[in-house]
Amino acid sequence: MSNVDSAGSGLAIVGWAVTSPFGIGRSVFSEGLAAGRSTERAIEQGQGPAGTACLVPEFDSRAVLGKKGTRMMNRVTGMAVSTMGDLLREVSGHRLDPDxxxxxxxxxxxxxxxxxxxxxxxxxxxxxxxxxxxxxxxAVMNGAAGQCAIWHGVKGPNATLAAGRSAGLLALNYARRLLLTGRAGTVLCGAAEEYSVARAWISERSAGNDAPGAVLGEGCAMFALTAEPTDEPPLATLLAVKAMTCSDGDWYATIRRCIEQTVAAAGVQPCDVWMASPSGAAGAAGQAERAALGDLFEVGDRLVSITELVGETHAASGALQLAAVLGLAERNPESAQRLAVVTSTDESGTVAVCLLRLS
Amino acid sequence: MAVVTPDEKQLIKGIVCDILELESDEITDDSLFVEDHDADSMRLIEILSSLELNLKVTIEQSELSRMVNLQGVYEVVGNTAR
Structure with a gap:
């Protein structure tokens, strides 16, 4: 087992944007989640072995971004560039320095x-x-991040973090490090995953016996984190992110230890955690995740699981979970100053946890 | 010197317009890919490669310096061994 990072001072989340199977934008996402609406739909013949998927409805890079510079752009890049555009519009009041x-x-x-x-x-x-x-x-892994920076003229550090289902939370941790070491003033951070025939077959053929036939979803969520003082109060404060590796198959022990260390690193009490979002992984890891959250926290019906609604979104899952927490908290006046935990597990053994204070 | 047929010209223009993301009336035989149509080196390589694929020809990369507009492309393609 290895630690990746511990907490420092909190970092402000000053904006977020999402593209999901509910559609483009925050309001359709939050409304769809609150209504518990499933986005699973039949897909065309030949578009994958499962027959159904949770797709961003009618998403087409050229329709959303225009015909210039999009001829060869794939779906994941289109979603990332478009979501980042939405995020930049939202935080335009912060006058970001591109450098x-x-x-x-x-x-x-x-x-x-x-x-x-x-x-x-x-x-x-x-x-x-x-x-x-x-x-x-x-066709290279960092194509989407590179295009995002070129398209939007963002010139600071540019990183692509490949980590399967843990990618969203590990990206947050990477963003934290860039901010805490002064390598960036603001970081636009998130994760994206596209649905494709290739991914559907890889998923089908690599599914373990305990987690067959997940319905695949897709989407992208991005957040603006800053270490700089902000005029307005942030939407939330990122208090801590931690990652561990489960190498012995005892998911429950690793997940529980990771959550406990995250909470301790932030110097808060488990009883103060008000909302939690497990990754909804299929099989033993997902069950252990729910069990650990249930044993440690009293969150009642504020256990936000999105996989049933938007499908298995792999790399995008952690980012979409965080977006779900922010979106649902926004609609609940009781959320002010409460704590929320987002957890993630990946079949490779990575366990990641993030803790935030809602505003 | 070999020449390109009107049909081939049409095909070449279609390929160039597709890659430069232009409508066919936005480009002339003399308008410059880089200066007039915002092409970068990647787009020029795409044009060269797509011509090779579609016309079954081999174009030396050194010919890129002549392929600055449609007229230049017609000349380069016309000179290839086919």
Whole structure:
């Protein structure tokens, strides 16, 4: 077991934006969650083995972003660029300095579809080098983060963090480090995952026996974190993020220890945690996550699980969970100054926990 | 010197317009890809590669310096061994 990081002073979350199977934007997301509306829909024949998925409705990069610079843009990049645009519009009052604004994006492998399309082109073309060069920027893992920065003119540190389901929370931790070490003044941080035929088949073929046939979802959520003083009170304060590795199969022990250390690092009491969001992972990890949250906290019906509504969103899951917590807290006047915990598990063994104070 | 047929010109123009994200009436034989149409080096490589794929020709990368507009592309393609 290894520790990644502990807490420091809190960092302000001054804005967020989301693109989800409920649609583009915060209000449809929060309303859909509050209503408990499932987004699972039948997909077209040949679009994946499962027959259903939770897709961002009618999302098309060219329709959302325009025809310039989007010809070869894949879905995950389109969602990330578009969501970041929404985020930048929301925090426009903070007058971000492009030179000190960083960007951290969580992913699984970038776009499995673009990578496979590129490789297939090389194998099936007349010559191995007869590939589509326009795919290259998107077939690499950091294509989306790079395009976000180019599109929006963000010139600070640019990081892509590939960590499967833990990516969203680990990206937050990476953003914390950039801010606490003074490498950036503000960090735009989040995670994105696209639905594609390639991802659907990878998911189908790699599913463990204890977690068969998850309904896949997609989406992107992004947050603006800053260490600089803000004129207005923040939407929430990130108090601590921690990650551990479960190497012995005892998910419950690792998750519980990770949560306890996160709470202790922030110097708060478990009884003060008011809302929690487990990742909703299938199988033993997900069950252990719910059990640990139930044993440690008294959150009642404020246990926010989004996987049943938006599907298995892999890299985007942690970011969408955080967005869900912020979105639901926004609608609840009792949330002021309360604490919320978001947890995540990945089949590779990573356990990640973040703790925030709502405003 | 070999020449490109009107059909080939049409195909080449279609490829260039697609890659530069232009409508066919926005480009002329003389308008410059980089200066007039905001192309970068990546777009130029895409044009070269797409011509190779679609016209079944091989174009040396050194020819990129002549492929600054449609006229230049017609000349380069016309000179390739086919």
């Amino acid at each position: 000190t604004t960083g960007l951290v994006l969580g992913t699984t492998v970038g776009s499995a579809q673009s990578t496979i399309d590129f490789t297939r082109g090389s194998l099936t073309g007349e010559r191995p080098f007869h590939v589509e060069p326009g795919l290259i920027p998107y």
